[in-house]
Amino acid sequence: MFSRTVLSSCKRAPQACLFRRFATEASAAHEVTQVDAALSKKTARPNLHTGIILNRSPIITRTPTPFEKAYYAYQTRIHRALHNPFPYDFYFKQGSPLESRFNIEERRRERKAFGAPFGMQTGETSEAEKLAEATMRDEEEAMPRVHEADINSDFKNLNRRGQRNLYLLLQKQENGTAIWKFPQGSVDRGELLYHAATRGLEVECGNNMDTWIVSRNPIGVFHPPSPASTGGAEEDVVFFYKAHIMAGQVRPNRTHTQDFAWLTKGEIKTRVDEDYWLGIKDILSDF
């Protein structure tokens, strides 16, 4: 279908029609864009917008459910009873403090897996073992999995809810009411959609973030309900692009946006309009 229309418009621009190169550079598409621009002007074209779903991926692993925990402990016990002998003298030099430390930890694991008679130490503790026990007591602990941002419900903090996927939502003024939606930008004439997405994100959220737009394809489409009379010529279409944030923080453009928040999928549902929610809910990750 496309080739026929190209040939028909070739009478007007004979040089353009047979000249197609599949290069990734934008300049090579010039000849083809002339033909396409001629075509697209004919049909009524809706206004294109790009929305960006900026995602902060989980920082910590998910907490296992009680069933999963019990099953893992059960499997550990069985493996411990049946596994091949561990070549401890290959990994630990005889009499070294690392060996003593390993022995202490191993006895602890035995006691935890099978109960009291297993993992009991016969004989007296040597010098190296006493040293190892002392160092183990002084060791610093890992960071807690719950951050203070969780306790304070600080929605702007990117440390909140480390296990979940967080999405950026901006609060904007539209027709007098405050509405929460994803960052959005318009598409200029002749601009590619994912270029428009990067530009829109920069305009709305500032440059102080290390972001990465995943691909050239949009991941979803949304038709906002037009406030003017239904069946009007001017229509809006929003194409959503997925991006990841790896460092930095949002610095919202004060003229466009009043507020921003990093929210999980359930929290987005409570803040966003109903028809917007129905349009975006299948694009977001559940957990």
Added chain:
Amino acid sequence: MSVSVLKSNGLPSQLRGLRARLYSTRKGEVSSSDPQKDILRRHLYPPNIRNKASPTGTWRPDVARALQRAIPSVQAHETIERAWLLHQRHLRKKRDAELQRKFNCMRQAMQELEEIDSRLFREANKQEDPRARSLAEVEAMKSMSEPEKRAVESRVGGLFPRELRIPTDTPPKNGWPNEWRAFQRPLA
């Protein structure tokens, strides 16, 4: 099978069977010049002991008692396995359903884009060449400092960026890096 509590240093009794011949060495080659080599040889090629339950010493001396503590009964073990497989199935179905929904959204978006503008559709479908550099990039690289050039070169198109962090059990000590120097990346 000997029912013995763990030995004095709390480790399995492997060194006990060392009096057996090491068949992996030639006559007269067993020497203690390199103990590491001997240890490695002993673990890789365990001696063939015929009077133990398993020639490679697979089991610990108190394996029967340990197993009794670990597994309640045959029926219980089978029930646990079935419950686990069912749980995994539920998770798999949930994950697949979510992926299916996301893919349908993508497909819908691409269909609508094709109807609206074929040039944008064609550009969106292009495969990213990791080695290609766009004109805008080449132009911008000419007037960049060395660290900035490295930053642009390290972000390869079509591949995941190195900075995308894999989830760990505990969060990093310094938390989320809120300070990040603003850097204008040229359009790819």
